[in-house]
Amino acid sequence: MTTLVIGARGAIGRHVLDGLRAAGTPVRASVRDLAKADFGPGIDVVQADLTQPDTLPAALDGVTQVFLYAEPRGAADFGKAALVAGVERVVLLSSGSVLVPWATSNPITVEHRMTEDLLTGSGPELVPIRPLVLAGNALAWASSIRSRRTVRLVHPGSVSAPIHERDIAAVALAALSGAEPQEVSALLTGAEPLTLSDQVALIAEAVGEPITVEEIGEGLAREMFGAGESPEIVDAILHFVRRGTEEGGWFKTTTAERVLGRPPVSFASWARDHAADFR
Ligand SMILES: NC(=O)c1ccc[n+]([C@@H]2O[C@H](COP(=O)([O-])OP(=O)(O)OC[C@H]3O[C@@H](n4cnc5c(N)ncnc54)[C@H](OP(=O)(O)O)[C@@H]3O)[C@@H](O)[C@H]2O)c1
Structure with missing residues:
Protein backbone atom coordinates (compact mmCIF):
# COMPACT_ATOMS: atom_id res chain seq x y z
CA MET A 1 0.00 0.00 0.00
CA LEU A 132 -4.09 26.43 -14.85
CA VAL A 133 -1.84 29.07 -13.27
CA LEU A 134 0.47 28.41 -10.32
CA ALA A 135 0.80 31.16 -7.70
CA GLY A 136 4.45 30.08 -7.63
CA ASN A 137 4.99 31.66 -11.05
CA ALA A 138 5.44 34.91 -9.12
CA LEU A 139 8.73 33.54 -7.77
CA ALA A 140 10.18 34.49 -11.18
CA TRP A 141 10.02 38.10 -9.90
CA ALA A 142 11.83 37.33 -6.64
CA SER A 143 15.34 38.25 -7.66
CA SER A 144 14.32 41.61 -9.14
CA ILE A 145 12.11 42.42 -6.14
CA ARG A 146 14.90 41.50 -3.72
CA SER A 147 17.55 43.53 -5.49
CA ARG A 148 15.60 46.53 -6.86
CA ARG A 149 12.09 46.41 -5.36
CA THR A 150 10.90 46.56 -8.98
CA VAL A 151 9.22 44.09 -11.34
CA ARG A 152 9.20 44.41 -15.11
CA LEU A 153 5.86 43.15 -16.38
CA VAL A 154 4.52 42.57 -19.84
CA HIS A 155 0.74 43.16 -19.86
CA PRO A 156 0.53 44.05 -16.12
CA GLY A 157 -3.28 44.10 -16.42
CA SER A 158 -3.38 40.45 -17.48
CA VAL A 159 -5.83 38.53 -15.27
CA SER A 160 -5.60 34.99 -13.89
CA ALA A 161 -6.73 33.15 -10.76
CA PRO A 162 -3.45 31.64 -9.49
CA ILE A 163 -3.58 28.70 -7.13
CA HIS A 164 -1.34 27.94 -4.12
CA GLU A 165 0.85 24.82 -4.46
CA ARG A 166 -0.61 23.64 -1.16
CA ASP A 167 -4.10 23.52 -2.69
CA ILE A 168 -2.87 21.68 -5.77
CA ALA A 169 -1.23 19.12 -3.48
CA ALA A 170 -4.45 18.86 -1.45
CA VAL A 171 -6.40 18.06 -4.62
CA ALA A 172 -3.75 15.48 -5.56
CA LEU A 173 -4.08 13.96 -2.07
CA ALA A 174 -7.85 13.76 -2.56
CA ALA A 175 -7.19 11.93 -5.84
CA LEU A 176 -4.84 9.53 -4.04
CA SER A 177 -7.60 8.92 -1.50
CA GLY A 178 -9.97 7.85 -4.24
CA ALA A 179 -11.93 11.06 -4.90
CA GLU A 180 -14.03 11.02 -8.04
CA PRO A 181 -11.65 11.50 -11.04
CA GLN A 182 -14.18 13.74 -12.82
CA GLU A 183 -14.06 16.12 -9.85
CA VAL A 184 -10.30 16.23 -9.22
CA SER A 185 -9.32 16.35 -12.90
CA ALA A 186 -11.48 19.38 -13.71
CA LEU A 187 -9.88 22.75 -14.49
CA LEU A 188 -8.25 23.89 -11.25
CA THR A 189 -7.77 27.55 -10.34
CA GLY A 190 -7.58 29.80 -7.32
CA ALA A 191 -10.63 31.77 -6.22
CA GLU A 192 -9.65 35.34 -7.04
CA PRO A 193 -9.15 36.91 -10.44
CA LEU A 194 -6.06 39.10 -10.05
CA THR A 195 -4.04 41.16 -12.49
CA LEU A 196 -0.27 40.71 -12.44
CA SER A 197 -0.07 44.17 -10.82
CA ASP A 198 -2.53 43.04 -8.13
CA GLN A 199 -0.24 40.12 -7.36
CA VAL A 200 2.76 42.44 -7.04
CA ALA A 201 0.76 44.69 -4.68
CA LEU A 202 -0.08 41.68 -2.47
CA ILE A 203 3.58 40.65 -2.42
CA ALA A 204 4.51 44.23 -1.43
CA GLU A 205 2.01 44.01 1.43
CA ALA A 206 3.51 40.71 2.59
CA VAL A 207 7.06 42.06 2.35
CA GLY A 208 6.07 45.33 4.03
CA GLU A 209 7.73 47.55 1.41
CA PRO A 210 6.55 49.21 -1.82
CA ILE A 211 7.36 47.44 -5.08
CA THR A 212 7.31 49.33 -8.39
CA VAL A 213 5.84 47.82 -11.55
CA GLU A 214 7.63 48.78 -14.75
CA GLU A 215 5.56 47.94 -17.82
CA ILE A 216 7.53 46.54 -20.74
CA GLY A 217 6.57 45.59 -24.30
CA GLU A 218 6.57 42.10 -25.76
CA GLY A 219 9.89 42.74 -27.54
CA LEU A 220 11.82 43.30 -24.32
CA ALA A 221 9.88 40.52 -22.56
CA ARG A 222 10.90 38.18 -25.39
CA GLU A 223 14.55 39.10 -24.83
CA MET A 224 14.24 38.61 -21.06
CA PHE A 225 12.44 35.23 -21.24
CA GLY A 226 14.50 34.21 -24.26
CA ALA A 227 17.61 33.75 -22.15
CA GLY A 228 16.28 30.56 -20.56
CA GLU A 229 13.46 29.32 -22.84
CA SER A 230 12.95 28.27 -26.45
CA PRO A 231 11.22 30.80 -28.76
CA GLU A 232 8.17 28.48 -28.94
CA ILE A 233 7.79 28.42 -25.14
CA VAL A 234 8.27 32.20 -24.98
CA ASP A 235 5.54 32.62 -27.63
CA ALA A 236 3.23 30.33 -25.63
CA ILE A 237 3.81 32.30 -22.41
CA LEU A 238 3.27 35.66 -24.11
CA HIS A 239 0.13 34.42 -25.85
CA PHE A 240 -1.21 33.18 -22.51
CA VAL A 241 -0.47 36.49 -20.76
CA ARG A 242 -1.96 38.50 -23.64
CA ARG A 243 -5.16 36.43 -23.53
CA GLY A 244 -5.48 37.37 -19.87
CA THR A 245 -6.14 40.95 -20.97
CA GLU A 246 -9.07 39.90 -23.16
CA GLU A 247 -12.66 39.02 -22.47
CA GLY A 248 -12.93 35.24 -21.92
CA GLY A 249 -9.14 34.94 -21.73
CA TRP A 250 -8.95 33.89 -18.09
CA PHE A 251 -10.72 31.28 -15.94
CA LYS A 252 -11.93 30.88 -12.39
CA THR A 253 -13.42 27.54 -11.35
CA THR A 254 -14.90 26.04 -8.20
CA THR A 255 -12.97 22.76 -8.52
CA ALA A 256 -10.75 23.37 -5.47
CA GLU A 257 -13.67 24.36 -3.25
CA ARG A 258 -15.76 21.37 -4.37
CA VAL A 259 -12.91 18.88 -3.82
CA LEU A 260 -11.50 20.39 -0.62
CA GLY A 261 -14.74 21.54 1.00
CA ARG A 262 -13.20 24.96 1.72
CA PRO A 263 -12.21 27.99 -0.35
CA PRO A 264 -8.76 27.92 -1.93
CA VAL A 265 -5.94 29.69 -0.11
CA SER A 266 -5.79 33.37 -1.15
CA PHE A 267 -2.89 34.89 -3.07
CA ALA A 268 -2.31 37.23 -0.10
CA SER A 269 -1.72 34.15 2.01
CA TRP A 270 0.58 32.64 -0.63
CA ALA A 271 2.57 35.92 -0.60
CA ARG A 272 2.87 35.77 3.20
CA ASP A 273 4.04 32.14 3.00
CA HIS A 274 6.75 33.22 0.53
CA ALA A 275 7.60 36.68 1.90
CA ALA A 276 11.15 35.54 2.70
CA ASP A 277 11.73 34.75 -0.98
CA PHE A 278 11.07 38.41 -1.86
CA ARG A 279 12.95 40.17 0.99
N1 LIG B 1 3.64 27.29 -14.24
C1 LIG B 1 2.34 27.09 -14.29
O1 LIG B 1 1.51 28.02 -14.20
C2 LIG B 1 1.85 25.68 -14.45
C3 LIG B 1 0.52 25.49 -14.84
C4 LIG B 1 0.05 24.18 -14.92
C5 LIG B 1 0.88 23.10 -14.62
N2 LIG B 1 2.15 23.32 -14.25
C6 LIG B 1 3.00 22.14 -13.92
O2 LIG B 1 3.55 22.35 -12.65
C7 LIG B 1 4.93 21.97 -12.68
C8 LIG B 1 5.71 22.79 -11.66
O3 LIG B 1 5.38 22.33 -10.35
P1 LIG B 1 6.34 22.68 -9.11
O4 LIG B 1 6.36 24.16 -8.96
O5 LIG B 1 5.94 21.84 -7.97
O6 LIG B 1 7.72 22.20 -9.72
P2 LIG B 1 9.18 22.20 -9.09
O7 LIG B 1 9.19 22.77 -7.74
O8 LIG B 1 10.07 22.76 -10.13
O9 LIG B 1 9.50 20.63 -8.95
C9 LIG B 1 9.61 19.80 -10.05
C10 LIG B 1 9.84 18.39 -9.53
O10 LIG B 1 9.81 17.50 -10.66
C11 LIG B 1 10.85 16.58 -10.49
N3 LIG B 1 11.31 16.12 -11.81
C12 LIG B 1 11.56 16.86 -12.91
N4 LIG B 1 11.98 16.08 -13.92
C13 LIG B 1 12.00 14.82 -13.45
C14 LIG B 1 12.38 13.57 -13.99
N5 LIG B 1 12.85 13.46 -15.24
N6 LIG B 1 12.29 12.47 -13.22
C15 LIG B 1 11.85 12.56 -11.93
N7 LIG B 1 11.51 13.70 -11.35
C16 LIG B 1 11.59 14.83 -12.10
C17 LIG B 1 11.97 17.34 -9.79
O11 LIG B 1 12.75 16.37 -9.15
P3 LIG B 1 14.18 16.65 -8.41
O12 LIG B 1 13.81 17.14 -7.04
O13 LIG B 1 14.83 15.33 -8.38
O14 LIG B 1 14.90 17.69 -9.21
C18 LIG B 1 11.21 18.24 -8.86
O15 LIG B 1 11.03 17.65 -7.59
C19 LIG B 1 5.36 22.26 -14.12
O16 LIG B 1 6.44 21.43 -14.46
C20 LIG B 1 4.13 21.96 -14.91
O17 LIG B 1 4.14 20.61 -15.32
C21 LIG B 1 2.66 24.59 -14.18
Missing part, protein backbone atom coordinates in the same frame (compact mmCIF):
# COMPACT_ATOMS: atom_id res chain seq x y z
CA THR A 2 2.99 2.31 -0.39
CA THR A 3 2.55 5.60 -2.26
CA LEU A 4 5.55 6.83 -4.24
CA VAL A 5 5.96 10.59 -4.67
CA ILE A 6 8.12 11.21 -7.74
CA GLY A 7 9.45 14.75 -7.46
CA ALA A 8 9.06 14.89 -3.67
CA ARG A 9 11.38 17.92 -3.50
CA GLY A 10 9.15 19.90 -5.85
CA ALA A 11 6.99 22.76 -4.57
CA ILE A 12 3.83 20.69 -5.04
CA GLY A 13 5.42 17.25 -4.51
CA ARG A 14 6.74 18.27 -1.10
CA HIS A 15 3.22 19.13 0.09
CA VAL A 16 1.95 15.81 -1.29
CA LEU A 17 4.67 14.01 0.66
CA ASP A 18 3.90 15.96 3.85
CA GLY A 19 0.17 15.26 3.49
CA LEU A 20 0.74 11.53 3.09
CA ARG A 21 3.09 11.47 6.08
CA ALA A 22 0.59 13.40 8.19
CA ALA A 23 -2.11 10.90 7.27
CA GLY A 24 0.14 8.01 8.30
CA THR A 25 0.17 6.53 4.79
CA PRO A 26 3.22 4.39 3.95
CA VAL A 27 5.17 6.64 1.61
CA ARG A 28 8.35 6.66 -0.46
CA ALA A 29 9.99 9.81 -1.83
CA SER A 30 12.02 9.94 -5.00
CA VAL A 31 14.67 12.38 -6.16
CA ARG A 32 16.83 12.40 -9.26
CA ASP A 33 19.95 13.07 -7.19
CA LEU A 34 20.10 11.35 -3.80
CA ALA A 35 22.59 13.96 -2.57
CA LYS A 36 19.76 16.52 -2.74
CA ALA A 37 17.31 14.51 -0.61
CA ASP A 38 16.41 16.71 2.36
CA PHE A 39 13.36 15.06 3.91
CA GLY A 40 14.64 14.50 7.42
CA PRO A 41 14.93 11.15 9.12
CA GLY A 42 12.59 8.20 8.75
CA ILE A 43 11.68 8.69 5.11
CA ASP A 44 12.12 5.92 2.56
CA VAL A 45 14.01 7.71 -0.24
CA VAL A 46 14.91 6.31 -3.67
CA GLN A 47 16.62 7.66 -6.74
CA ALA A 48 14.33 7.77 -9.77
CA ASP A 49 14.46 9.68 -13.02
CA LEU A 50 11.54 9.44 -15.42
CA THR A 51 13.93 9.75 -18.35
CA GLN A 52 16.01 6.80 -17.08
CA PRO A 53 13.69 3.78 -17.17
CA ASP A 54 16.21 1.50 -15.43
CA THR A 55 15.73 3.55 -12.23
CA LEU A 56 11.98 2.81 -12.10
CA PRO A 57 11.57 -0.88 -11.12
CA ALA A 58 13.32 -0.49 -7.75
CA ALA A 59 11.49 2.77 -7.03
CA LEU A 60 8.12 1.17 -7.83
CA ASP A 61 8.70 -2.07 -5.93
CA GLY A 62 5.75 -2.63 -3.56
CA VAL A 63 4.06 0.60 -4.66
CA THR A 64 0.31 0.80 -5.34
CA GLN A 65 -0.07 4.55 -5.99
CA VAL A 66 2.17 7.18 -7.53
CA PHE A 67 2.15 10.98 -7.69
CA LEU A 68 4.33 12.32 -10.49
CA TYR A 69 5.18 15.32 -12.64
CA ALA A 70 4.51 15.36 -16.38
CA GLU A 71 7.53 14.22 -18.38
CA PRO A 72 6.54 13.06 -21.87
CA ARG A 73 9.99 11.62 -22.62
CA GLY A 74 9.59 9.10 -19.80
CA ALA A 75 5.85 8.50 -19.75
CA ALA A 76 5.62 5.36 -21.92
CA ASP A 77 8.38 3.58 -20.01
CA PHE A 78 6.93 4.73 -16.70
CA GLY A 79 3.53 3.29 -17.70
CA LYS A 80 5.09 -0.08 -18.52
CA ALA A 81 7.12 -0.20 -15.30
CA ALA A 82 4.07 0.80 -13.24
CA LEU A 83 2.00 -1.97 -14.82
CA VAL A 84 4.69 -4.58 -14.09
CA ALA A 85 4.99 -3.35 -10.48
CA GLY A 86 1.22 -3.66 -9.95
CA VAL A 87 0.59 0.06 -9.44
CA GLU A 88 -3.16 0.70 -9.27
CA ARG A 89 -3.44 4.48 -9.54
CA VAL A 90 -1.25 7.25 -10.93
CA VAL A 91 -1.99 10.87 -10.03
CA LEU A 92 -0.29 13.05 -12.62
CA LEU A 93 0.43 16.75 -12.20
CA SER A 94 -0.72 17.85 -15.64
CA SER A 95 -1.92 21.31 -16.70
CA GLY A 96 -5.28 23.02 -17.02
CA SER A 97 -4.13 24.28 -20.41
CA VAL A 98 -5.12 20.87 -21.86
CA LEU A 99 -8.73 21.97 -21.21
CA VAL A 100 -8.43 25.47 -22.69
CA PRO A 101 -9.45 25.47 -26.38
CA TRP A 102 -7.19 28.34 -27.48
CA ALA A 103 -4.14 26.79 -25.79
CA THR A 104 -4.28 23.31 -27.33
CA SER A 105 -1.42 23.78 -29.78
CA ASN A 106 1.06 25.57 -27.57
CA PRO A 107 4.12 23.44 -26.77
CA ILE A 108 3.54 23.49 -23.00
CA THR A 109 0.03 22.09 -23.49
CA VAL A 110 1.27 19.58 -26.04
CA GLU A 111 3.79 18.15 -23.53
CA HIS A 112 1.14 17.74 -20.84
CA ARG A 113 -1.43 16.30 -23.26
CA MET A 114 1.18 13.87 -24.60
CA THR A 115 2.04 12.68 -21.09
CA GLU A 116 -1.64 12.16 -20.28
CA ASP A 117 -2.18 10.27 -23.56
CA LEU A 118 0.87 8.04 -23.05
CA LEU A 119 -0.25 7.11 -19.54
CA THR A 120 -3.94 6.61 -20.35
CA GLY A 121 -4.60 2.93 -20.81
CA SER A 122 -1.07 1.97 -19.71
CA GLY A 123 -2.55 -0.18 -16.93
CA PRO A 124 -2.95 1.80 -13.71
CA GLU A 125 -5.87 4.21 -13.42
CA LEU A 126 -4.65 7.67 -14.50
CA VAL A 127 -5.97 10.70 -12.61
CA PRO A 128 -4.62 14.00 -13.98
CA ILE A 129 -4.62 17.12 -11.80
CA ARG A 130 -5.01 20.19 -14.00
CA PRO A 131 -4.06 23.52 -12.41
